Amino acid sequence: MKNICIIGGGASGAMAAISAAECGADVTIIEKNEKLMKKLYITGKGRCNITNSAYYEDFLQNILRGRKFFMSSFTAYDNYAVIDFFKNNGLAVKEERGGRIFPASDKSSDVIKVLENKLRNLNVKTILNYDVKKIEKTKDKFVVNEDLQFDNVIICAGGSTYKSTGSDGSIYTIAERLGHEVTEILPGLTGLAAKGLRLNDLQGVSLLNVSLTASLGKKQIYSELGEMLFTHFGISGPLVLSMSSLLDKDKMQDYTVYIDLKPALDEEKLYNRIMRDFEKEPKRAMKNVLRRLLPAALIDSVLEKSQISGDIVCNQVTAEQRRSLVKTLKFFIIDIEGFYKLDLAIITRGGVNLKEINPKTMESKIVPGLYFAGEVLDIDALTGGYNLQVAFSTGYCAGKHCASS
Numbered sequence: 197m198k199n200i201c202i203i204g205g206g207a208s209g210a211m212a213a214i215s216a217a218e219c220g221a222d223v224t225i226i227e228k229n230e231k232l233m234k235k236l237y238i239t240g241k242g243r244c245n246i247t248n249s250a251y252y253e254d255f256l257q258n259i260l261r262g263r264k265f266f267m268s269s270f271t272a273y274d275n276y277a278v279i280d281f282f283k284n285n286g287l288a289v290k291e292e293r294g295g296r297i298f299p300a301s302d303k304s305s306d307v308i309k310v311l312e313n314k315l316r317n318l319n320v321k322t323i324l325n326y327d328v329k330k331i332e333k334t335k336d337k338f339v340v341n342e343d344l345q346f347d348n349v350i351i352c353a354g355g356s357t358y359k360s361t362g363s364d365g366s367i368y369t370i371a372e373r374l375g376h377e378v379t380e381i382l383p384g385l386t387g388l389a390a391k392g393l394r395l396n397d398l399q400g401v402s403l404l405n406v407s408l409t410a411s412l413g414k415k416q417i418y419s420e421l422g423e424m425l426f427t428h429f430g431i432s433g434p435l436v437l438s439m440s441s442l443l444d445k446d447k448m449q450d451y452t453v454y455i456d457l458k459p460a461l462d463e464e465k466l467y468n469r470i471m472r473d474f475e476k477e478p479k480r481a482m483k484n485v486l487r488r489l490l491p492a493a494l495i496d497s498v499l500e501k502s503q504i505s506g507d508i509v510c511n512q513v514t515a516e517q518r519r520s521l522v523k524t525l526k527f528f529i530i531d532i533e534g535f536y537k538l539d540l541a542i543i544t545r546g547g548v549n550l551k552e553i554n555p556k557t558m559e560s561k562i563v564p565g566l567y568f569a570g571e572v573l574d575i576d577a578l579t580g581g582y583n584l585q586v587a588f589s590t591g592y593c594a595g596k597h598c599a600s601s
């Protein structure tokens with residue numbers, strides 16, 4: 197019987213272990229933490245967005261880097277296979293906005309329980325509190341930390357964000373020593389630092405039903421409707437996370453990024469709406485009347501960008517000032533400076549170079565018998581359950597092919 201070592205007991209490691217054990221291998225998970233799946237526990241704000249119900253083509257559109265590579269493992273073990281896996285193992289699931297699949301209980305711990313029960317039933321061994329620092333290939337074995345020997349190794353050690361969950365990027369050096377290239381590591385799905393905003397007033401303000409746009413010269417990079425928020429450093433929230441994954445770190449100063457604070461109204465309708473509001477309360481200061489239209493904390497920023505004093509009473513506001521106000525509301529420019537630091541990102545952009553991995557089997561083309569799965573690979577996706585699906589599909593394929601090769 198083949199003995200396989202899985203390095204990393206996260207989502208991809210658990211799935212790799214399950215599929216390898218189902219193919220009859222003797223499987224051991226080595227995990228540096230005191231327990232498995234610490235990152236999985238915090239996913240989806242503790243609710244775990246397991247996958248997404250999107251159909252094949254639509255699903256793949258949400259994979260940003262590594263899409264072509266991912267097609268093989270996704271075809272072999274797709275989102276419906278993952279949903280079936282959890283259902284067949286006793287987890288009720290539900291679908292939410294945008295096809296997001298969650299456990300019906302809203303508890304990531306229930307997802308973890310299913311995986312742990314399955315690992316136990318398949319007699320997968322786990323070694324906890326064990327930090328892998330070295331992997332060597334001898335003639336026909338893999339030696340881990342000069343200590344343990346295995347026929348095969350599957351590296352499922354994650355990326356380099358939320359390091360307190362164990363995925364601290366230490367694996368990249370190990371992969372490089374084995375002869376693999378690791379592409380540039382960057383934050384993905386991350387907040388953006390911004391300058392020139394009154395962040396003392398704005399931090400904590402969330403905006404619902406706004407649109408966020410980024411363009412580079414004449415090319416629109418991103419434009420979506422949704423939610424975002426101002427933070428201590430700049431901007432974050434769902435729209436910003438998705439947009440960040442499309443930005444090039446070396447072109448931050450060149451992007452034009454703006455919020456349309458009133459996307460449901462075109463400029464003319466917005467102008468008329470403001471006119472009506474001002475006519476209703478002609479003697480009140482404009483800044484007070486704008487509360488009908490905007491969150492209070494945003495008013496000073498909007499007025500500052502429009503270069504209008506908020507103390508002017510409504511019937512004194514000129515047509516030019518109203519037009520300037522409308523422009524600011526439709527094009528609230530954000531001067532972005534860069535990504536938040538890596539550790540705060542939801543996902544790692546970059547990882548083990550996909551050119552060096554067989555997409556069907558996840559086996560290394562450089563070190564036969566060595567496999568990779570999950571976030572350690574140079575694949576990343578948008579929010580919505582897509583990243584966990586990457587972990588599950590690649591994990592499943594790595595385990596299956598490793599055990600049956």
Ligand SMILES: Cc1cc2nc3c(=O)[nH]c(=O)nc-3n(C[C@H](O)[C@H](O)[C@H](O)COP(=O)(O)OP(=O)(O)OC[C@H]3O[C@@H](n4cnc5c(N)ncnc54)[C@H](O)[C@@H]3O)c2cc1C
Nearest residue numbers: 204206207208228239240245328354362363570571581584
């Ligand atoms: C806050 C947050 C929320 C998220 N929410 C979602 C969501 O709802 N849906 C979604 O699809 N994705 C979500 N993600 C992304 C998702 O968590 C990852 O894509 C997924 O966990 C990657 O799985 P993995 O097994 O590859 O890596 P990990 O889950 O990071 O597991 C890697 C494991 O390897 C271990 N390890 C690392 N190095 C070593 C070593 N040298 N020796 C031994 N062990 C080691 C680590 O301790 C860790 O347990 C979220 C991420 C974050 C940070």
